Amino acid sequence: MKALKRGMLLLTMLAIPLFLAGCDRLIVFDPKGPIARSLTDLIVYSIIFMLVIVVVIFVLFGYIVWKYRARKDDGDFEPKEEKGNHTLEIIWFAIPIVIVIALMIPTTKTIYEVEDVPQGYEEEEPLVIHVTSADWKWIFSYPDQDIETVNYVNIPADHPVQFKMTSAGTMQSFWVPELAGQKYTMANMQTKLYMVADNPGSYYGRNTNFNGRGYAHMDFEVQALERDDFNEWVQEVKDTANQLTEDEYAELLKPTIIGRKTYNQTHLQWIDHAHGGSEKYLNPELYEIHHGGEEPAADEQTENTEQEQVETEENASESSSHEGHSHH
Structure with a gap:
C-alpha cells in the first residue's frame, strides 16, 4: 500500500509540470530564427545530457539499495573494514569534471556564436x-x-x-x-x-x-x-x-x-x-x-x-x- 501511494505521488509530481506546460505553448522550443535555433539546440542537449546522468544515478542508487539491503538471515554479520579503493576514488573525482566539460564546451561555443551575425548573413548590413x-x-x-x-x-x-x-x-x-x-x-x-x-x-x-x-x-x-x-x-x-x-x-x-x-x-x-x-x-x-x-x-x-x-x-x-x- 505504501509503495502504491508513493508511486501515485511520484506520478502526480511528474504530471503537474506537464499539465502546466499545456496551458501555453512552449515557444522557447519553437525557434523561428537561426540564433534561437542555436540556443534551443543547446537547451535540448543540456536537458538530455543531464537526464541521462539522473537516470544512471537513480538506477545505480536503486541497485545498491536493493543489493545491500538488510535481510532477516544476516544475523550478527558485520562487514570487514576496508581502506577504500583508489581507482574508484579517481573515477568519482573525474566524473564531475567530465560532466562540466561536456556542458561547458557547447555552451561556450553557442554563446560566442550568437554574439555575432548568424552564418549566411555576414554579407548583409544589419x-x-x-x-x-x-x-x-x-x-x-x-x-x-x-x-x-x-x-x-x-x-x-x-x-x-x-x-x-x-x-x-x-x-x-x-x-x-x-x-x-x-x-x-x-x-x-x-x-x-x-x-x-x-x-x-x-x-x-x-x-x-x-x-x-x-x-x-x-x-x-x-x-x-x-x-x-x-x-x-x-x-x-x-x-x-x-x-x-x-x-x-x-x-x-x-x-x-x-x-x-x-x-x-x-x-x-x-x-x-x-x-x-x-x-x-x-x-x-x-x-x-x-x-x-x-x-x-x-x-x-x-x-x-x-x-x-x-x-x-x-x-x-x-x-x-x-x-x-x-x-x-
Whole structure:
C-alpha cells in the first residue's frame, strides 16, 4: 500500500509540470530564427545530457539499495573494514569534471556564436535598432530611418537586426524566445543582441526581470515583415506619425503602463541613456512608496496611468491605419 501511494505521488509530481506546460505553448522550443535555433539546440542537449546522468544515478542508487539491503538471515554479520579503493576514488573525482566539460564546451561555443551575425548573413548590413527600457514600457529607436515606436518593433524578415540596448532607469531583461536569447538592459551602458526572423510573422517579447508593480504588463510584439512591406511601413510612419518632442519623451519615461505609440524622430537626438543623463528625465518622487498615509505621488500616477490608457484606446484607431498592414 505504501509503495502504491508513493508511486501515485511520484506520478502526480511528474504530471503537474506537464499539465502546466499545456496551458501555453512552449515557444522557447519553437525557434523561428537561426540564433534561437542555436540556443534551443543547446537547451535540448543540456536537458538530455543531464537526464541521462539522473537516470544512471537513480538506477545505480536503486541497485545498491536493493543489493545491500538488510535481510532477516544476516544475523550478527558485520562487514570487514576496508581502506577504500583508489581507482574508484579517481573515477568519482573525474566524473564531475567530465560532466562540466561536456556542458561547458557547447555552451561556450553557442554563446560566442550568437554574439555575432548568424552564418549566411555576414554579407548583409544589419538593421540597427536602439532599445531603451523604461518603467513599464519598451522604446525602439530607428536611427537610420529616424522613427521611434513604443511597445512594438517592426523588422524585415530574413535580414539581420542588431539591437543596441540600454535602460533609462532600472535593470530589465529583453527576451524574444522564438527569435533570440535573453539579455539585460542597464542604465549608463549598452548591451548588444542580434536577431533574425526566418519568415514574416508576429513574435512575442517581454521583460523577464521583476522591476515593480507594472512588470507584468511589460511585453511587446516583434513584427517581421517582407522587405517591401517594411519599407512601406517606414514611409507610412514618416507621412502620418506625430513628431516626437522632448516633453513628450519625458512623459513616456514616467512609470506608467501605456499601449503602442509611433513617432517621427527619435529621442537619441537629446539623450542616449547608455552614456548617462537619465536623471534629467526621471522624477524620483514618482517611485516613492508611502506607508500608512496619503500617497500624493501614487494617486497622481494612477490618474496619469488611467489617462494614458484612455489615450491609448483613442490612439489605437488612428495608428491602425499605418500599422494594420503589418499584421499577417
